[in-house]
């Protein structure tokens with residue numbers, strides 16, 4: 355195993371998975387725990403799969419301290435489908451919902467909600483090129499069905515350090531796709547959290563939804579079944595065939611996190627990795643420039659610029675030769691982006707900062 359050459363993988367998602375998780379999946383590939391078949395080949399109604407999905411839910415509940423009055427669902431359609439399902443299910447006809455827009459993803463979420471009904475944007479960071487977060491209380495419509503925000507903007511690299519301040523009676527709903535499981539979260543502050551798995555929680559193909567049960571009373575009659583939270587919650591995510599293998603992989607990642615010491619332990623490691631990268635930016639004399647305002651910086655996604663586009667292109671090329679992969683920035687921000695998710699080894703973060711220093715020495 356150790357002879358395999360793994361890339362320093364800075365992809366934004368799908369992203370690096372822990373080596374030990376991949377090894378476990380490999381070991382169980384042909385014969386999952388003596389049942390003579392892979393998880394990909396077994397019935398989603400089998401005892402074995404029942405064990406897989408129930409254990410994944412139990413481990414997630416333990417890691418995040420999810421209160422018992424919350425449902426956990428493993429759904430399909432990615433976080434993008436949640437942008438639409440959320441207003442379809444939880445914004446009653448005629449009501450409006452408030453959106454905090456801090457980057458591309460919350461902007462897309464608000465646009466999807468806008469296609470389906472009344473949507474107010476109560477903070478918009480676009481004029482500041484999505485480098486900032488709201489500070490202080492927001493003006494929330496007291497009648498709003500909910501307030502939606504994105505905890506970590508994957509493209510712009512801005513991440514909330516605490517929940518936005520909104521009136522307690524208004525449900526707070528969060529897209530946590532790109533910093534899910536990166537740090538402890540007080541789930542009771544949220545009415546609903548959703549996260550595509552493919553950054554921190556597993557492979558693509560499954561989105562985790564954590565929802566306070568009372569919200570299910572809002573679900574209107576006659577939604578198509580696969581868009582109906584009530585149907586999906588009440589069937590334990592098994593109304594139809596779920597993304598079995600992705601759920602199994604999420605389960606392995608959750609076990610890995612538990613063995614590591616849970617969310618406080620991974621948070622500590624994430625802070626160390628982020629400090630390494632931000633220090634490299636801040637100590638470069640302006641050669642590397644972080645996109646996000648320092649107080650809004652993400653510990654998961656670090657977009658940054660260099661003195662010219664030519665240098666940025668050369669950086670990506672040279673980095674690739676040095677086995678540092680996935681550093682090209684999103685086309686809407688340009689430049690570079692290092693995604694430093696849970697499973698990115700510390701050695702990879704160190705390799706990046708060494709490469710940055712060396713590149714500057716040669717080209718700066």
Ligand SMILES: Cc1ncc(COP(=O)(O)O)c(C=O)c1O
Pocket residue numbers: 367431432433434435459504506507508509529530531532550
């Ligand atoms: C914060 C955030 N929300 C939503 C999405 C969309 O996720 P999906 O591709 O799973 O629909 C992404 C994808 O990168 C994301 O980073």
